[in-house]
Amino acid sequence: MKAIVYIRLKSEVLDPQGQAIESALKNLGENDIKNVRQGKLIEMDIQADNKKDAEEKIEKITKSLLANTVIEEYSIEIG
Amino acid sequence: MKAIVYIRLKSEVLDPQGQAIESALKNLGENDIKNVRQGKLIEMDIQADNKKDAEEKIEKITKSLLANTVIEEYSIEIG
Numbered sequence: 001m002k003a004i005v006y007i008r009l010k011s012e013v014l015d016p017q018g019q020a021i022e023s024a025l026k027n028l029g030e031n032d033i034k035n036v037r038q039g040k041l042i043e044m045d046i047q048a049d050n051k052k053d054a055e056e057k058i059e060k061i062t063k064s065l066l067a068n069t070v071i072e073e074y075s076i077e078i079g
Numbered sequence: 080m081k082a083i084v085y086i087r088l089k090s091e092v093l094d095p096q097g098q099a100i101e102s103a104l105k106n107l108g109e110n111d112i113k114n115v116r117q118g119k120l121i122e123m124d125i126q127a128d129n130k131k132d133a134e135e136k137i138e139k140i141t142k143s144l145l146a147n148t149v150i151e152e153y154s155i156e157i158g
Contacts, residue, residue, distance in 0.1 A: 008122070018121075021144070021145070028143070033126075034123065037121070037122045037123070038120070038122075039119065040118065041087075041120050042118075044112050045112070046111055061107075
């Protein structure tokens with residue numbers, strides 16, 4: 001099964017990478033783009049009996065390893 | 080308009096971050112997860128007259144600034 005975990009900084013957390021992109025865009029003359037935020041995505045193949053098992057397993061590893069839940073939020077897509 | 084650009088390493092490009100995650104998972108006893116690949120996502124608000132204009136603009140900045148198209152591929156989601 002394919003799975004993707006999307007990890008984003010919580011909205012109240014400052015995002016210096018996003019700000020750097022926004023400022024680079026401004027320097028290129030692009031003023032119509034605002035509120036740039038950078039996150040990450042992690043794709044993987046998972047072996048599980050069913051979608052529910054896969055989701056539980058991925059939620060576990062996301063909380064323990066992939067995301068820092070103090071400052072990040074995540075969503076999981078399986079299919 | 081909200082837009083998200085998903086950027087992934089091309090499949091033929093080595094992904095050391097993904098390998099590091101996979102190896103950390105193995106050390107935690109998780110052997111059912113394979114082929115881990117890490118990418119990034121960039122979210123933004125864009126001001127444009129319509130979806131087509133927004134898409135063209137975002138494709139332009141993705142090629143010129145956000146993605147390294149030699150080693151990365153991207154997809155754009157607007158909505």
